[in-house]
Amino acid sequence: MIKVDSLSKRYGRVLAVDNISFNIEKGEVVGLLGPNGAGKTTTMKMLTSFLPCTAGRITVDGLDVFGDSLKVRQRIGYLPENCPLYMDMEVEQFLKFCAEIRGIDSSKRKKAVDKMIAECDLKKVTHKIISHLSKGYRQRVGLAQAMIHDPDILIMDEPTSGLDPNQIRDILNLINNLGQQKTVIHSTHILTEAESTSKRILIINNGKIVGEGTPEQLSAQSAGTAVFAAIKGEDVQAKLEAVDFIKDVSKTKDADDGYVQYAMHGQSEDSIAEDVFKLAVTNGWVINELHTQKASLEDVFARLTRG
Amino acid sequence: MRNVLAIFKKEFFSYIASPVGFVFIIFYTLVANGFFLIVQDFFRQGQVTMRGYFYVLPWIFLFFVPAITMRLWAEEKKMGSIELLLTMPLTEFQIIFGKFLAAFAFLCVTMSFSITIPITLGLLGDPDAGVILGSYIGAMLMGGAYLAIGLYFSSLTDNQVVAFIFSLVAIFVLLLAGIVPMYLNKVGPIVYVFEYISLLTHFHNVARGVIDTRDVIYYVSIIVLFLFLNIKNIEARKWR
Numbered sequence A: 001m002i003k004v005d006s007l008s009k010r011y012g013r014v015l016a017v018d019n020i021s022f023n024i025e026k027g028e029v030v031g032l033l034g035p036n037g038a039g040k041t042t043t044m045k046m047l048t049s050f051l052p053c054t055a056g057r058i059t060v061d062g063l064d065v066f067g068d069s070l071k072v073r074q075r076i077g078y079l080p081e082n083c084p085l086y087m088d089m090e091v092e093q094f095l096k097f098c099a100e101i102r103g104i105d106s107s108k109r110k111k112a113v114d115k116m117i118a119e120c121d122l123k124k125v126t127h128k129i130i131s132h133l134s135k136g137y138r139q140r141v142g143l144a145q146a147m148i149h150d151p152d153i154l155i156m157d158e159p160t161s162g163l164d165p166n167q168i169r170d171i172l173n174l175i176n177n178l179g180q181q182k183t184v185i186h187s188t189h190i191l192t193e194a195e196s197t198s199k200r201i202l203i204i205n206n207g208k209i210v211g212e213g214t215p216e217q218l219s220a221q222s223a224g225t226a227v228f229a230a231i232k233g234e235d236v237q238a239k240l241e242a243v244d245f246i247k248d249v250s251k252t253k254d255a256d257d258g259y260v261q262y263a264m265h266g267q268s269e270d271s272i273a274e275d276v277f278k279l280a281v282t283n284g285w286v287i288n289e290l291h292t293q294k295a296s297l298e299d300v301f302a303r304l305t306r307g
Numbered sequence B: 001m002r003n004v005l006a007i008f009k010k011e012f013f014s015y016i017a018s019p020v021g022f023v024f025i026i027f028y029t030l031v032a033n034g035f036f037l038i039v040q041d042f043f044r045q046g047q048v049t050m051r052g053y054f055y056v057l058p059w060i061f062l063f064f065v066p067a068i069t070m071r072l073w074a075e076e077k078k079m080g081s082i083e084l085l086l087t088m089p090l091t092e093f094q095i096i097f098g099k100f101l102a103a104f105a106f107l108c109v110t111m112s113f114s115i116t117i118p119i120t121l122g123l124l125g126d127p128d129a130g131v132i133l134g135s136y137i138g139a140m141l142m143g144g145a146y147l148a149i150g151l152y153f154s155s156l157t158d159n160q161v162v163a164f165i166f167s168l169v170a171i172f173v174l175l176l177a178g179i180v181p182m183y184l185n186k187v188g189p190i191v192y193v194f195e196y197i198s199l200l201t202h203f204h205n206v207a208r209g210v211i212d213t214r215d216v217i218y219y220v221s222i223i224v225l226f227l228f229l230n231i232k233n234i235e236a237r238k239w240r
Helices: A040-047 A069-075 A091-101 A106-119 A135-147 A165-178 A191-197 A215-223 A236-242 A273-283 A297-306 B002-017 B019-039 B051-055 B057-079 B081-086 B092-124 B129-154 B160-176 B190-197 B201-207 B213-238
Strands: A002-011 A014-024 A029-033 A055-060 A076-079 A153-157 A183-188 A200-205 A208-213 A225-232 A247-256 A259-265 A286-294
Touching: A002 A040, A014 A040, A014 A055, A014 A208, A029 A040, A029 A165, A029 A191, A040 A153, A040 A183, A069 A076, A076 A135, A091 A106, A091 A135, A091 B002, A106 A135, A135 A153, A135 A165, A165 A183, A165 A191, A183 A191, A191 A297, A200 A215, A200 A297, A208 A215, A208 A297, A215 A297, A225 A273, A236 A247, A236 A259, A236 A273, A259 A286, A273 A286, B002 B019, B002 B092, B019 B051, B019 B057, B019 B092, B051 B057, B051 B129, B051 B201, B057 B081, B057 B092, B057 B129, B057 B160, B057 B201, B092 B129, B092 B213, B129 B160, B129 B201, B129 B213, B201 B213
Parallel strands: A029 A183, A029 A200, A076 A153, A153 A183
Antiparallel strands: A002 A014, A002 A055, A200 A208, A225 A259, A225 A286, A247 A259
């Protein structure tokens, strides 16, 4: 549905987005994850045809984002960063304006607006001026604006920033619900959000995609699965290190009754606990503790974006 | 056209819904009528014409019209709502023309409060209605040219004060072009160029109530030119 092909964006000397490519299929919920200044917002601005790309091409349903800009824009609902709105308008009036611009016939406009007011829970503030609303309500008005024409694609730039935990949960629930029918792209730098909503995560750092996949795949790809073992025996570290597929062997805790705790990683998603156990048996080591631990998204994120 | 209308309604509402709009209208009416009735001493002149009113209008508009247009783009840029606007399925022309029409309509509303003057003239004597009507039409054409210039300069910055000053200076220069040549009439044919590009020289006829096609063409050209530059300036973000 959305095809991004070797996309780059240069602001003067700074390369904000560096040759990224990805595809997004219909009905996917994709989280763009990355530290601040990684290029998430720039990528979204290019997807919505607000900014041109320096190189590369974006197509939506085969339509070029710049060549057929108006058609593409009609298919996209966009919630920009910090949720800019027309502050001097009333909520209902603003939504009517958006509906009109989105080309909804005047006979259906009232219905579309009412539907959004109900869905985004704006009943209480229908006739309030937007500048008088709290941040949470403004965000909901922004969402209502983005969805009023029932677009196939919803692009949201940090939809949860500045909200309280309850509001964040509401928005995440909404994203999950929307994900059933629409293609959703949202950006965040909060890992648990990406984990709880996205079927697929793209990790962006310094303008490049440094990781891609489901949260599970990402953990496995980058960090492998960690195994912790408390072992009593001789030459344990040297013998563990001698095995090809065991990496990063390190002592995590010193001897306690002769047991030394080691941490190590395998190369793939599968746990190496079994191999460690067999090795212990062969060498006549005693094992007091053996468990595997999947790398959390935090570890993955730190690994991919610090290096 | 529907999109132009949507933008027009939104922007026009912004003018009349805020107290600033009313303060503006009152202030304008006080200044423009004050000049005519008090500074120019209308009641002792013994003439039932509005020539004095229109005579100073280019200078009154110089300060008032940039105040109408300064927020049109600068505010969108400052608040970030430009991102909302430019990712909606609208062309640059539709947005700019809608904004221009809204500002023009607001200027018309403001000007309509000067209707008390022709009514007063009618009560005092027998003014030439055709001349007054012609002057109003000419004044609106000139106002349109000022608005187009102001709208363009608003699109260059995200600061309303800067937009106001830039527009004021640009209009001021175009007014001066009509005065300066009087003092250097020895420099040759260049004088005609200055006179032609000046907003002021074209208003001399208009203030007398004469609508000359040349003046109409001039003002319409200025409007078209600056709206065109405005479109190009907003499109410039797309240039690679």
